[in-house]
Amino acid sequence: MTTRREFLNLSLVATGAALAPSLAAAGGKATTKSLTTVRESSFIKAFDDFFVKTLAPEYEKLTGIKVGYEAVSVGGMLTRLTTMAETKSGPEITGTGLNWPFLFDNALADVSDVAGEVGKKLGGWHEIVQDVVVVNKKWKAVPWGNIGQLEVYRTDWFKEVGVTKFPDTWEDLLAAGRLLKKKGHPFGFEIGHGFGDNHGWMYPLLWSYGGREVDRDGKTVLIDSSETAKAVDFCRKFYQETMFEDVLGWTDVNNNKAFLGEQISCTNNASSILVVAKRDFPEIAKVTDHALNPQGPKGRYHLLNAQSLALLSYAPDQAAAKAFLRWLYDDKQLSRWLAAGDAYYAPFLHSYDNHPMWQPEPRYMPFKESLKTSRPHTWPGPQGTAASESVAKYVLVDMFAKACRGDSTKDVIATAASQLKQIYKAK
Amino acid sequence: MAVGPATLARPAPVEGRPVTLRGLLEREGVFSWLMLAPGVLFLLAFVAYPFFYGIFLSLQDRRVASEGVFVGLANFRTLVRDAVFWQVTGNTLKYVAITTVLKLTGGLAMALVVNQRFRGRNLVRAALLLPFIVPTALSTVAWMWILDPTFSVVNWLLVHGGLISSGYSWLGNASLAMWSLIVVNTWRGMPFYGITLLAGLQTISPDLYEAASIDGASTVQRFLYVTLPVIKPVLIIVTMFSVIFTFGDFQLIYALTHGGPANATHVFSTWSFDIGMSAGLLGMGAAVALAILPALVVLAGMIGDAGGPARPSGAGGPAQAPRRQIQ
Numbered sequence: 001m002t003t004r005r006e007f008l009n010l011s012l013v014a015t016g017a018a019l020a021p022s023l024a025a026a027g028g029k030a031t032t033k034s035l036t037t038v039r040e041s042s043f044i045k046a047f048d049d050f051f052v053k054t055l056a057p058e059y060e061k062l063t064g065i066k067v068g069y070e071a072v073s074v075g076g077m078l079t080r081l082t083t084m085a086e087t088k089s090g091p092e093i094t095g096t097g098l099n100w101p102f103l104f105d106n107a108l109a110d111v112s113d114v115a116g117e118v119g120k121k122l123g124g125w126h127e128i129v130q131d132v133v134v135v136n137k138k139w140k141a142v143p144w145g146n147i148g149q150l151e152v153y154r155t156d157w158f159k160e161v162g163v164t165k166f167p168d169t170w171e172d173l174l175a176a177g178r179l180l181k182k183k184g185h186p187f188g189f190e191i192g193h194g195f196g197d198n199h200g201w202m203y204p205l206l207w208s209y210g211g212r213e214v215d216r217d218g219k220t221v222l223i224d225s226s227e228t229a230k231a232v233d234f235c236r237k238f239y240q241e242t243m244f245e246d247v248l249g250w251t252d253v254n255n256n257k258a259f260l261g262e263q264i265s266c267t268n269n270a271s272s273i274l275v276v277a278k279r280d281f282p283e284i285a286k287v288t289d290h291a292l293n294p295q296g297p298k299g300r301y302h303l304l305n306a307q308s309l310a311l312l313s314y315a316p317d318q319a320a321a322k323a324f325l326r327w328l329y330d331d332k333q334l335s336r337w338l339a340a341g342d343a344y345y346a347p348f349l350h351s352y353d354n355h356p357m358w359q360p361e362p363r364y365m366p367f368k369e370s371l372k373t374s375r376p377h378t379w380p381g382p383q384g385t386a387a388s389e390s391v392a393k394y395v396l397v398d399m400f401a402k403a404c405r406g407d408s409t410k411d412v413i414a415t416a417a418s419q420l421k422q423i424y425k426a427k
Numbered sequence: 428m429a430v431g432p433a434t435l436a437r438p439a440p441v442e443g444r445p446v447t448l449r450g451l452l453e454r455e456g457v458f459s460w461l462m463l464a465p466g467v468l469f470l471l472a473f474v475a476y477p478f479f480y481g482i483f484l485s486l487q488d489r490r491v492a493s494e495g496v497f498v499g500l501a502n503f504r505t506l507v508r509d510a511v512f513w514q515v516t517g518n519t520l521k522y523v524a525i526t527t528v529l530k531l532t533g534g535l536a537m538a539l540v541v542n543q544r545f546r547g548r549n550l551v552r553a554a555l556l557l558p559f560i561v562p563t564a565l566s567t568v569a570w571m572w573i574l575d576p577t578f579s580v581v582n583w584l585l586v587h588g589g590l591i592s593s594g595y596s597w598l599g600n601a602s603l604a605m606w607s608l609i610v611v612n613t614w615r616g617m618p619f620y621g622i623t624l625l626a627g628l629q630t631i632s633p634d635l636y637e638a639a640s641i642d643g644a645s646t647v648q649r650f651l652y653v654t655l656p657v658i659k660p661v662l663i664i665v666t667m668f669s670v671i672f673t674f675g676d677f678q679l680i681y682a683l684t685h686g687g688p689a690n691a692t693h694v695f696s697t698w699s700f701d702i703g704m705s706a707g708l709l710g711m712g713a714a715v716a717l718a719i720l721p722a723l724v725v726l727a728g729m730i731g732d733a734g735g736p737a738r739p740s741g742a743g744g745p746a747q748a749p750r751r752q753i754q
Contacts (some may be wrong), residue, residue, distance in 0.1 A: 079704050085492035103707045107492035192689030193598070195705075246576040248688035251600035254575075265578045384708050385490050392705035393511065394690070401689040405601065415510065422509065 032320040039095030041071035046145040046325030050340035081385035092315035099383035101140035115139035123350030141308035145345025149200030153266040166291035177242025188264030194252035201268035239404040484713035491707035534620020559618035601691035622723035627661035
């Protein structure tokens with residue numbers, strides 16, 4: 001039988017053994033033998049694989065520094081980055097999207113030098129991307145590509161109703177949708193609480209009718225306007241005449257499933273639907289195509305979602321991390337990496353405007369074209385925490401959703417205006 | 428033969444004799460605290476610290492990766508002026524109240540049934556536990572398919588059974604979405620009630636039923652005057668625990684609707700997550716999470732009251748007996 005003392009001794013020894021490695025690590029000297037990059041796992045597996053199996057070993061061979069890669073499941077990166085920023089520990093380099101460089105400004109290092117050099121070498125940056133990565137005149141992340149949200153549609157079903165070219169305006173799309181719904185092929189645009197496919201078409205719709213959430217000053221709420229009312233009225237009609245009730249509760253997975261399940265004829269999505277169709281549903285892939293978002297009375301817009309790499313300011317060896325970024329964003333590496341991404345990411349560097357990555361699949365070309373008319377969430381308002389709050393509270397999505405379920409245009413706009421005034425602390 | 432704790436304890440060190448580590452460890456008081464320490468430290472680290480840190484955060488304008496500024500109750504004042512907060516409060520109360528009633532009645536019925544003797548009883552008991560055993564994330568994915576408009580087996584059955592002409596939008600319609608979540612939560616939580624109440628039922632002596640039957644009590648009367656009073660303490664405690672868990676339910680709602688459509692299914696936990704994590708407003712997010720605190724405090728008090736009479740009377744209860752003997 002174990003005596004009390006023996007038990008206690010055993011417990012102490014076990015605890016000591018368990019703590020030993022972490023204590024040793026904590027006391028160890030910080031040497032740059034390794035770097036870790038954390039990113040949301042790519043929808044294109046080859047893109048991640050190329051980083052892990054080709055780029056990281058190449059860099060290790062060149063410098064002796066091992067580059068680790070931590071993949072975070074889709075939708076989980078913001079939580080991971082929050083934990084890293086709050087605890088000031090974790091990987092040295094992080095992936096960012098949307099307006100995160102603004103949200104995590106205090107936790108990210110200034111990488112203007114790296115971005116400047118990369119831009120100089122590779123033809124300069126697309127101007128729009130600076131709206132989401134340059135914070136107080138400092139580059140807080142180095143972008144590599146945009147995940148565009150475009151129209152994805154069934155060419156065969158559109159032809160069945162006499163539409164051989166994708167409609168150029170929202171009104172024309174509505175007309176085509178009416179015919180398609182009658183034929184049993186409704187549209188399916190997400191109006192629920194997802195994180196991408198709802199905002200992906202709702203902000204462009206609002207902008208294309210001239211509506212805005214907030215002005216450039218971040219203090220003047222502009223949502224209560226006749227332009228917004230027109231967009232809301234259109235959205236209600238668009239939903240009622242081309243879609244079905246379930247889209248109100250959809251999250252980001254639903255429209256992909258519905259399209260590949262041949263339930264819908266058109267949606268707004270990234271190129272992931274076609275990517276999966278090519279892999280698993282070749283017959284559907286043959287009759288799937290992409291198009292730019294339709295234009296409204298005030299133009300054509302798309303949503304910007306710039307994917308970038310940023311350097312955490314807590315990283316002990318900033319120089320080593322920057323050296324890796326410089327190497328990674330050198331044409332020799334970046335060009336091959338982007339090509340591995342199967343044109344899923346539209347690069348923000350002008351040298352890549354005619355990159356060979358666009359050639360194998362012409363159906364991805366609209367994603368490249370969409371960069372010119374892409375704007376960040378809440379544009380033209382500033383990209384700070386208020387913008388994040390508006391997006392996180394689904395102010396715009398719910399404004400449209402409530403109108404679709406039958407609430408009056410006046411009421412839904414008044415609710416959105418009241419929420420935005422609270423968020424932007426406007427009078 | 429029962430061995431009392433006193434037989435393990437050594438007498439207190441004699442005055443004047445040097446206190447050795449060995450002697451100290453042999454003292455019951457020291458040793459009990461040493462044994463308790465891991466558990467207490469765990470609770471302090473993972474329950475008390477986050478709780479008090481949450482209160483601290485809720486009193487600050489605290490953005491992610493930034494220093495906080497003390498704002499007192501400003502976050503709570505902002506919340507009560509926000510219409511969505513009241514919608515979320517209503518959703519949460521509705522969700523908790525209805526699921527609790529359904530789980531309680533269903534769980535009690537389940538316990539009464541599986542307490543009977545019948546062939547395959549053990550198999551049935553194991554099967555009924557399945558919803559509770561399967562990880563929520565996994566079962567939620569299954570429900571996602573069950574409630575999907577295209578692939579819904581429920582819609583398929585209803586349409587092919589001739590009951591409806593076209594499928595319902597289980598998650599797209601605001602009312603149906605809340606009811607769908609209630610059904611899924613009830614499905615998952617009922618076994619917790621069932622198995623706990625079954626344990627309570629098995630403590631009831633058959634003599635009581637026999638005596639009641641001899642006195643002419645009907646089945647309903649036996650349930651009302653024998654079963655219910657005996658399992659009442661268990662019933663109250665299991666209900667309170669379930670209510671607390673349901674108040675904090677997150678995974679199921681987040682995965683199925685993420686609070687949509689148009690906030691119709693947002694509850695405190697999902698809304699707090701969106702504000703704290705997605706918007707980076709950690710102070711406000713903590714304030715939302717703490718908004719359920721008053722209700723939970725009342726429930727915790729009720730648990731204490733319900734559990735109180737079950738304890739043996741006398742100061743301190745049996746846990747303090749060894750110390751008295753040492754002293």
